[in-house]
Amino acid sequence: MNYYVVDTTLRDGEQKAGVALGMKDKIEISKLLNEAGIYQIEAGIPAMGGDEKQSIEKMMELNLKSKISSWNRTNLSDIQHSIDCGVDIIHISVPTSDIQIAYKLNKDRNWVIYNMEKAISFAKEKGFPVTVGFEDASRADIEFIKHLALVAKREGAERIRYADTVGTVFPQKIYEDIKSISAKAFIDIEIHAHNDFGMAVANSVAALEGGANYINCTIGGIGERAGNCNFFNFVTAVQHRYDTGNVANNAKLMEIEKKILGIIRHGA
Amino acid sequence: MCISMGDKKIFIVDRSLPVILRKNKTVNSQNLIDYSLQLKKVGTDLLEVDANVVSSIGDLPDDINYIFRIKNKSDFIHLNKGIFKYFIINFKDILSLSIRSINQINKLPLILELDKEDLYYNDDEELNIIGLKAFKNVINFDNLRAIRIQGLSKCILYPWEKIISDIKREFDVKVDICADNRINMGTAVALEACMAGPEFITTAFYGCGGDYGYAPLEEVITALPVISGLDVEGEIKYFMKLSKLYEQITGVAISKTKAILGEDIFNYESGIHADGIEKAPLTYEPFDPAMVGQNRKMIIGKHSGSKAITIKLNQLSVNYSVVDMNTLLKQVREKSIELKRGILDDELVQMCCSQNESSFHNG
Numbered sequence: 001m002n003y004y005v006v007d008t009t010l011r012d013g014e015q016k017a018g019v020a021l022g023m024k025d026k027i028e029i030s031k032l033l034n035e036a037g038i039y040q041i042e043a044g045i046p047a048m049g050g051d052e053k054q055s056i057e058k059m060m061e062l063n064l065k066s067k068i069s070s071w072n073r074t075n076l077s078d079i080q081h082s083i084d085c086g087v088d089i090i091h092i093s094v095p096t097s098d099i100q101i102a103y104k105l106n107k108d109r110n111w112v113i114y115n116m117e118k119a120i121s122f123a124k125e126k127g128f129p130v131t132v133g134f135e136d137a138s139r140a141d142i143e144f145i146k147h148l149a150l151v152a153k154r155e156g157a158e159r160i161r162y163a164d165t166v167g168t169v170f171p172q173k174i175y176e177d178i179k180s181i182s183a184k185a186f187i188d189i190e191i192h193a194h195n196d197f198g199m200a201v202a203n204s205v206a207a208l209e210g211g212a213n214y215i216n217c218t219i220g221g222i223g224e225r226a227g228n229c230n231f232f233n234f235v236t237a238v239q240h241r242y243d244t245g246n247v248a249n250n251a252k253l254m255e256i257e258k259k260i261l262g263i264i265r266h267g268a
Numbered sequence: 269m270c271i272s273m274g275d276k277k278i279f280i281v282d283r284s285l286p287v288i289l290r291k292n293k294t295v296n297s298q299n300l301i302d303y304s305l306q307l308k309k310v311g312t313d314l315l316e317v318d319a320n321v322v323s324s325i326g327d328l329p330d331d332i333n334y335i336f337r338i339k340n341k342s343d344f345i346h347l348n349k350g351i352f353k354y355f356i357i358n359f360k361d362i363l364s365l366s367i368r369s370i371n372q373i374n375k376l377p378l379i380l381e382l383d384k385e386d387l388y389y390n391d392d393e394e395l396n397i398i399g400l401k402a403f404k405n406v407i408n409f410d411n412l413r414a415i416r417i418q419g420l421s422k423c424i425l426y427p428w429e430k431i432i433s434d435i436k437r438e439f440d441v442k443v444d445i446c447a448d449n450r451i452n453m454g455t456a457v458a459l460e461a462c463m464a465g466p467e468f469i470t471t472a473f474y475g476c477g478g479d480y481g482y483a484p485l486e487e488v489i490t491a492l493p494v495i496s497g498l499d500v501e502g503e504i505k506y507f508m509k510l511s512k513l514y515e516q517i518t519g520v521a522i523s524k525t526k527a528i529l530g531e532d533i534f535n536y537e538s539g540i541h542a543d544g545i546e547k548a549p550l551t552y553e554p555f556d557p558a559m560v561g562q563n564r565k566m567i568i569g570k571h572s573g574s575k576a577i578t579i580k581l582n583q584l585s586v587n588y589s590v591v592d593m594n595t596l597l598k599q600v601r602e603k604s605i606e607l608k609r610g611i612l613d614d615e616l617v618q619m620c621c622s623q624n625e626s627s628f629h630n631g
Contacts, residue, residue, distance in 0.1 A: 199491075221525075
């Protein structure tokens with residue numbers, strides 16, 4: 001079963017309350033992730049400015065094999081900061097559940113669609129590949145998600161991300177949702193799972209089987225609340241489920257994981 | 269507590285006690301009793317025990333239901349105690365008993381524990397009919413009440429209704445699902461199996477036990493009302509108290525990021541999340557922390573925005589009228605990166621005071 005890992009240790013992982021990485025930490029971690037063969041590194045949020053933005057600029061200078069992406073809210077100012085960094089991929093996060101649209105944004109679905117279109121166009125006109133994250137997709141109306149996927153594709157987005165933002169989805173539902181989105185929009189799909197009920201790995205495996213072949217992981221599963229899909233656990237879960245695997249490679253991954261966790265705890 | 273699914277009831281089993289005792293031989297019997305009572309309080313219907321647990325505790329609390337595990341002949345001294353609702357034996361352990369011994373357990377209310385691979389030929393779930401018929405001819409217990417299936421680590425997206433229906437058809441018994449956590453999918457397996465309506469779901473507090481751990485009790489019990497919308501009895505707000513007992517008995521600290529139990533899981537820091545939680549906690553929380561006896565806590569750190577910092581300063585009753593927020597934000601970020609952690613309250617107050625003093629002298 002083929003898949004691409006999008007590592008978000010440097011973004012969602014670092015959002016775990018109390019985790020704080022400096023520029024040197026982020027650069028060293030990005031090199032280790034590159035060494036681990038990670039397809040894409042979600043490097044952070046350039047709109048934060050300062051060290052955060054500079055660290056992403058520095059990362060681009062390394063010319064890593066891993067693609068470097070940046071996380072943005074659905075606003076043009078955020079995206080401009082990402083453009084300044086010259087990242088490989090611009091990721092735009094769009095709140096999609098009615099809870100988030102009403103309470104976080106105090107807007108409506110039409111506002112979300114309109115601003116998503118604007119944001120994608122802005123980045124695409126500047127020549128950047130775009131992925132769009134559907135925040136809280138697992139609690140959103142699936143018909144709205146499918147519509148957003150179609151719009152995102154029409155605007156030129158390369159991929160959409162199905163985010164289980166508060167970790168409340170379960171394998172059967174995510175499998176059906178991903179299949180349904182894929183059948184409607186014919187767009188690459190990424191899965192972002194949280195571990196609030198210990199199901200991040202299971203949900204990521206189910207999403208993979210539903211057709212999402214980009215998998216968000218973090219090293220050690222660090223992230224908001226009970227964390228994200230643990231990279232090493234996901235790799236070994238897939239190996240066991242499909243009876244595949246490369247033990248030698250696993251040993252190397254464990255070593256890299258240990259080094260990265262050391263940097264997170266003690267600094268580079 | 270049991271789970272209600274329409275007319276049907278599903279009972280929760282916890283099998284952590286024997287494991288705890290195997291790893292911690294000198295546990296105080298009162299602590300074990302308190303732990304057992306707390307397991308019942310949070311919603312466990314049946315506690316699995318073995319000879320070791322029975323010997324250690326002495327008088328088992330009589331308002332709890334127990335399943336006694338038979339491993340070998342030496343366990344038979346406990347068979348007639350009259351305090352166990354069920355007895356459980358693994359198929360492989362039956363094979364090592366004499367015919368006479370099998371006869372002795374024949375009339376007991378029995379749960380037979382089997383691996384999935386004993387029931388099915390392959391991953392296509394083709395029932396091993398020939399093997400099962402041979403097995404039923406050999407083991408024809410008069411009082412077989414349930415079959416517990418384990419070896420289910422991979423079984424998400426699984427045809428549970430078919431599996432449960434197969435077992436009921438072949439054995440005319442209740443079904444107990446026991447998922448292990450070999451590939452970190454135990455809770456998902458247990459939850460999906462639950463929706464197909466077995467009579468029992470077997471878990472273990474903090475997932476302890478077996479070679480790989482079992483579906484954690486706390487994850488399954490909390491997921492059932494939140495995700496599956498099932499009615500559960502039991503008071504899951506006592507999970508934190510149960511955690512403390514577990515730590516006291518085992519000397520093992522619960523991981524700070526463990527789902528449901530971790531002491532840090534309701535901490536939040538990033539500006540976007542802090543803003544969302546202030547407006548409506550359910551934007552970024554799967555459930556109210558109080559539901560499981562926890563509290564949410566805002567941490568000030570690298571990802572805090574000015575709004576979060578002003579909220580914190582108000583909570584601390586700090587006068588920040590002359591504080592330059594951009595400077596303070598920068599200081600917070602730099603200090604957080606330097607210390608590799610969030611900023612403590614007194615550190616934040618000190619940063620404000622430094623600005624206040626500076627402003628006073630410059631004024």
